[in-house]
Structure formats: C-alpha cells, structure tokens
Amino acid sequence: MSAAIKRKGTRPAAVPEGAPPFKKVLIANRGEIALRVILACKELGIQTVAVYSEADRNALHVRFADEEVCIGPPPSSKSYLNIPQVIAAAEVTGAEAIHPGYGFLSENAHFVEVCLACGINFIGPSAEIIRKMGNKAQAKATMQAAGVPLMPGSDGVVETVEEALVVAEQIGYPVIVKASAGGGGRGMRIVNSPEELPDLYHTARSEAKGAFGDDSVYMEKYLLEPRHIEVQIMGDLFGNVVHLGERECSIQRRHQKLIEESPSAALDPDLRRRICETAVRAAKAVGYYNAGTIEFLLDRRGDFFFMEMNTRVQVEHPVTELVTGIDIVKEQLHIAAGRKLSFTQEQVVQKGHAIECRINAEDPFKFTPCPGRITALNFPGGPGIRVDTAMHQDAVIPPHYDSMVAKLIAYGADRSEAIARMRRALDTLVIEGIKTTAPLHRRIMDHPDFISGAFSTKWMEGFIEEMKQDLAGNEVR
Structure with missing residues (x-):
C-alpha cells in the first residue's frame, strides 16, 4: 500500500454555498449505482473518476466519467474490493472524495479509516458508526438502550447449542438464528423445534464464518408473516x-x-x-x-x-x-x-x-x-x-x-x-x-x-x- 496511507486527514470545512461540494470524486463501484453517482456529480459540476475491472472496460460508468482507472482483473477481491488499488487510483487522479455506492466497500469500516488516513473524504458515515451498526448484536444493544422496539431474542451472541436451546425455550418457536456480522440471507436459519436446533445452529455458524469471516450468531423470535x-x-x-x-x-x-x-x-x-x-x-x-x-x-x-x-x-x-x-x-x-x-x-x-x-x-x-x-x-x-x-x-x-x-x-x-x-x-x-x-x-x-x-x-x-x-x-x- 502507498506510503501516503500514513498521512492523517480530517473532514474538510464546509465549502462556500453555491460552490460544488468537491472538485473531483472517485466512485468505488460499478454498474447502475456508479452511473447514478456520476450523473449527480455532473449536475453539481464535480469531476468524476471511474474505477473498473478488466471485465468492465467498456462499461457505461467508465465511458461517462471524466477519468478512469483500471484497478485489476474481474474477480471483486482483486478489483472492486482491493483497497490499496482504489486508494492508489484516488491519489493518482487527485480525487478529494470517494463515493462507495452500495455493496463492495460501502460498509467497510477499515476502508473508511484508510480514506481518512490518506486525506480522502469518505461519502458516508464514520467507521465507528459503521462498526456499531454493522455488527447485528451490537446494533441491537444500541437500539435497546435508545428505546427502539426489538424482536424478542438473545441479549447478544449465542455461544453454544445449550445456550441456544435455553433462549429458544424462553422466546418460543419458531426462532431464527442470524449471523452477527452480515446479512443478505447468509448465516440465517429458521428453527421450528428443539430437535432441529443443534444442526441448524452449527450450519448458520459455519455459513457465517465462510461469508463474513465471523461465526458469531444471535437469535430472535421468528414472525410467520411479517x-x-x-x-x-x-x-x-x-x-x-x-x-x-x-x-x-x-x-x-x-x-x-x-x-x-x-x-x-x-x-x-x-x-x-x-x-x-x-x-x-x-x-x-x-x-x-x-x-x-x-x-x-x-x-x-x-x-x-x-x-x-x-x-x-x-x-x-x-x-x-x-x-x-x-x-x-x-x-x-x-x-x-x-x-x-x-x-x-x-x-x-x-x-x-x-x-x-x-x-x-x-x-x-x-x-x-x-x-x-x-x-x-x-x-x-x-x-x-x-x-x-x-x-x-x-x-x-x-x-x-x-x-x-x-x-x-x-x-x-x-x-x-x-x-x-x-x-x-x-x-x-x-x-x-x-x-x-x-x-x-x-x-x-x-x-x-x-x-x-x-x-x-x-x-x-x-x-x-x-x-x-x-x-x-x-x-x-
């Protein structure tokens, strides 16, 4: 990674009214959301930088951006999720800010920290907020303290099958086992009876580990037709x-x-x-x-x-x-x-x-x-x-x-x-x-x-x- 990562940056002072929010923004995404951000920037008079994988060389977001940088081969892990490459593209083009779109790096707290360390503005919330709300168990605890209604469930991470059985008995079947660190249906299993719970609990943890690198899970009451x-x-x-x-x-x-x-x-x-x-x-x-x-x-x-x-x-x-x-x-x-x-x-x-x-x-x-x-x-x-x-x-x-x-x-x-x-x-x-x-x-x-x-x-x-x-x-x- 570039030595520039070590620089400390702060959030800029508000720009004057009537002036564009930024001079140049890099869009760390692809497809329709990358194009959507580019169009918004054009209306505001902001220059744009598109990053792209080799598979997206002829994509519209590349065509309509003011500048483009190839950041790697087709696999996401080697291109759109490659933080050093994205940061290097921002630095070489002089982009002041990065818009992450959705998916990819949009909810990656480490990426936010790297952006700020390089003096690049991240168009989104802070790393602290992303971490707090990205971990489902921690988010639930934060909402409980704020008086937000919560689904009946475990107080936090459920460490063992034995603990899971106790929680399920307390809140009543059916229950749902959920990955603490993710979403999108991965690391989730619906359990209808005590007999099903051990196998489905282990399956959810295994899937969570593979998808998010974190096998911690929590449990909630499962609503039948919400x-x-x-x-x-x-x-x-x-x-x-x-x-x-x-x-x-x-x-x-x-x-x-x-x-x-x-x-x-x-x-x-x-x-x-x-x-x-x-x-x-x-x-x-x-x-x-x-x-x-x-x-x-x-x-x-x-x-x-x-x-x-x-x-x-x-x-x-x-x-x-x-x-x-x-x-x-x-x-x-x-x-x-x-x-x-x-x-x-x-x-x-x-x-x-x-x-x-x-x-x-x-x-x-x-x-x-x-x-x-x-x-x-x-x-x-x-x-x-x-x-x-x-x-x-x-x-x-x-x-x-x-x-x-x-x-x-x-x-x-x-x-x-x-x-x-x-x-x-x-x-x-x-x-x-x-x-x-x-x-x-x-x-x-x-x-x-x-x-x-x-x-x-x-x-x-x-x-x-x-x-x-x-x-x-x-x-x-």
Whole structure:
C-alpha cells in the first residue's frame, strides 16, 4: 500500500454555498449505482473518476466519467474490493472524495479509516458508526438502550447449542438464528423445534464464518408473516436527522428484495408517524450522518421491531426520490462536504406512489444466473417512468458480479396508477440476448394479492409454487 496511507486527514470545512461540494470524486463501484453517482456529480459540476475491472472496460460508468482507472482483473477481491488499488487510483487522479455506492466497500469500516488516513473524504458515515451498526448484536444493544422496539431474542451472541436451546425455550418457536456480522440471507436459519436446533445452529455458524469471516450468531423470535418496512433517514454533521418516509420491501425471495414501493399500503397515518419517528430516534442514538436506512419487521397486529440499519445509500432509493422530490445522492455529497441538510422535516412531503422492480439477469422461473451479451435493447418511457441502468446495446453482462442489470421505477398519483404504469413499462421493456426477471415482475403486477396489498415477506414462496403449477399445466396442454 502507498506510503501516503500514513498521512492523517480530517473532514474538510464546509465549502462556500453555491460552490460544488468537491472538485473531483472517485466512485468505488460499478454498474447502475456508479452511473447514478456520476450523473449527480455532473449536475453539481464535480469531476468524476471511474474505477473498473478488466471485465468492465467498456462499461457505461467508465465511458461517462471524466477519468478512469483500471484497478485489476474481474474477480471483486482483486478489483472492486482491493483497497490499496482504489486508494492508489484516488491519489493518482487527485480525487478529494470517494463515493462507495452500495455493496463492495460501502460498509467497510477499515476502508473508511484508510480514506481518512490518506486525506480522502469518505461519502458516508464514520467507521465507528459503521462498526456499531454493522455488527447485528451490537446494533441491537444500541437500539435497546435508545428505546427502539426489538424482536424478542438473545441479549447478544449465542455461544453454544445449550445456550441456544435455553433462549429458544424462553422466546418460543419458531426462532431464527442470524449471523452477527452480515446479512443478505447468509448465516440465517429458521428453527421450528428443539430437535432441529443443534444442526441448524452449527450450519448458520459455519455459513457465517465462510461469508463474513465471523461465526458469531444471535437469535430472535421468528414472525410467520411479517412485512418488511424500512425508513430512509438522512443526517448531517450538525446533529440534524430527518426521515424521508418509508418503503415497503416485503416482496422478496430468500431475503433478497425484488420489488420496493413507497408509501406502504400497510401503514395508516398514525403507524407511519410512529415508525418514522422511531427511525429518527434510532439514527440519533448513534450520531448518524449521511444517508442510511432503518429496517423494521411489522406484524399483523401493527407492532414493529428493529431489524437492522444499512449505513449507505440503498438500491431502492429512487422510489423515495420520486415521492419526495429529494435527490438523495446529491444530498450525500453536500453532507460529506460539511454542509447542513438542505431541508427540514417539515419540508419533506410524500406525494403520489412509486414502485421499483429489480431486473436481474436470471432465468425468471428458475432464478439461475444468465450472463451474456445484450443483442437488442429498448427502455420504456412515457409519463412516470424512470430506468436506472448501465446496460447498453452489445454490452456484456459478466458472471462475476451481482445479477441486477436495471431498476425499473414507475410513479403515479396513487398506487393504482403506479401499478398500471409499471405494467406498461414491463410490456415495452426489451432485453434480448440474456434472460431477465422482467416476466416474473409482470406476473406479480397482475396478481390480486399484490394489487390489494395483501402480502408479506413469505408471499413469494406461495407465488413461486403457484407459478410452477401454471407453467407445468401449460406444458401438459
């Protein structure tokens, strides 16, 4: 690593109003989020630096950045996760700040410390906050101290099977064993009885070790049909924290979100107020600044429980931007430059309804990856449609990274209009050369449960079985 790592840097003083937050920003990411940050920087008059792996040499974020630096071969560990290479790229191009996007290094506390040691501004929260909220057991303890509702569960890490059996008996089955250091469905196992617990406990620990390098786990009560509600929060370096309303993220498969929308059809005004105020209290409890998300599980009685905090911009941030009119990425840049939030809580107003479909390069019915070359492409348009993507004609979708290739977002005056516009958008979206999940989303848009808003985080399991039976029946006929 460069000797410059040893330099000590501090957060810059606020730049004058009217001036760009930074002169030059490096985007330590790829795909649509890298392009999204570049577009925000262009509007603010900020020069941009794209880093890329050899697999992304012809990617759009490389094409549209002002400068580009190749940082290694296709594997993430040798390119986008290679901290010395990313820092070297920032130093050689003179970038003042790094935007991490989501995934990769976005929640890596060590990376934040390296950036600051080199005098490079990290566009996100502090390493201390990332560590505190990234460790699920520690985050739970922090939220408990702040009076945020928690799911009944262990007080912290569960060290042995014997301890796990005692905790499960206290809170009642079913329970869920979760990795303390990670998320995304890895290191998680649902346990329905004492007989199942030993094997599933060890499996969860083993998977957590392989995925996160940390085999510690904790336990919670498992809700049978919860809804996944998250609240977008933003804070500045002056102690101001506001929420930008909630997002419904219950349509998911194996803990991976497929569709998000705002506002949630499950929340009445009083519940919305309570859950959003709780999210602000949670963020203030850790001195949070920049963009972040507080995630909750909501049960059928209307009780909600803290699940986790994401200390970065979310994949689904566009739905919040559409219903509030606030550019979250531009606000991130201003906050990182030492400016106050550009709005107050009273100025945040949710208007209309937005729905996002994550379009993945996968077989829509088998969910197997389908990398390849795009041979034909047409993006939908018309009123209320936004497409966030880095796809282009003849682009090659590599097999090395996440399979999401586009985010299709529809906005309407109400939920019914947003659904109608999403149907239209999916009908006119053309992606040839690879298979995508667009046909799956089109089916969901027509399902009575989705139209009525009657679904939970478990809904996709039944829908997939229903879909398989329909497909099997069509093959027989």
